[in-house]
Amino acid sequence: MSTLVVVEARGEALPPQALELVGAAQSLGEPTDALLVGSGVRALAPRLPVRRVLVGDDQSLRPYLAEVWTPLVADAVEQSQADVVLFPHTLLSRELAPRVAFRLGTAAVTDCTALGRADGQLVLAKPIYGGNALADYAVESRPVVATLRPRAFPAAEPGGATPEVIDVAVPAASPRAVVVDTVQAAPSAGPTLKDARVVVSGGRGLGGPENWHYVEELAAALGAAVGASRAVTDAGWVPPSLQVGLTGTTVSPDLYVAVGISGAVQHMAGCGGSRNLVAINRDPDANIFRHARWGIVGDYKEVLPALTARIKELKGSG
Secondary structure: OOEEEEEEOEOOEOOOOHHHHHHHHHOOOOOEEEEEEEOOOHHHHHHOOOOEEEEEEOHHHOOOOHHHHHHHHHHHHHHHOOOEEEEEOOHHHHHHHHHHHHHHOOOEEEEEOEEEEEOOEEEEEEEEHHHOEEEEEOOOOOOEEEEEOOOOOOOOOOOOOOOEEEEOOOOOOOOOOOOOOOOOOOOOOOOOHHHOOEEEEEOHHHOOHHHOHHHHHHHHHHOOEEEEOHHHHHOOOOOHHHEEOOOOEOOOOOEEEEEOOOOOHHHHHHHOOOOOEEEEEOOOOOOHHHHOOEEEEOOHHHHHHHHHHHHHHHHOOO
């Protein structure tokens, strides 16, 4: 028995979730292999702390097209003879993992936040009903295919023995779709939302876009990423890329600060995996306080400047 992790490689660095996937796989106590897919990615293989690295490296793999990636990944899974296949829960793998599972005649469980063994059976846990409940899944068919939520699992330690590197054939493909243009989002001044350890999010309770600077100033003091509720992005205060929630980005930071956010089910589905949630809201009955570890009932215009100033003071920059 073995576990295979699928790494979506781009550029000269491993993606942030690569070592998290390896850590989750190693927690099962079975040999761990990796499948590295992309263009010009072979040099990254020795950086993965696994037994073997299967490499699919070809110019046809960039930009991503499901018709090209699916047969490659499915063939590599069969070649590895893995019993468990783990993908990152990214936009790419949300499409790719179910396609690969279908091709292999098995099932896929997405957005998992925990996995383990019970009576010899692999059990996968994932939030359901907007994050209000946690469901356990056991897949009877093999291999088990799953996507893992970012920052839900401890990362493996890099280094160690150099893995065996095996090149896998890239099937010839004539995709029916063609990528004619790629629009790259402007780089953020701080950490990216999905990978941030600290997130400060603002909601409709801020009153208007003229007050958004309170959120940005606190985020800058904390070295945090900025997020927003759907009401804020729908109103056009900030770009949709900042939306946290069921139809936005799912985050699992060490600290999530929610300012003027009521705590609707859709929003909590995106931040419910936060290790520590701080809620700041003037309504003591706001639903967000049910989920918060710490809550501050008060006017954010008084709370945030004082909090920002104190953080700067503690960090020696005030």
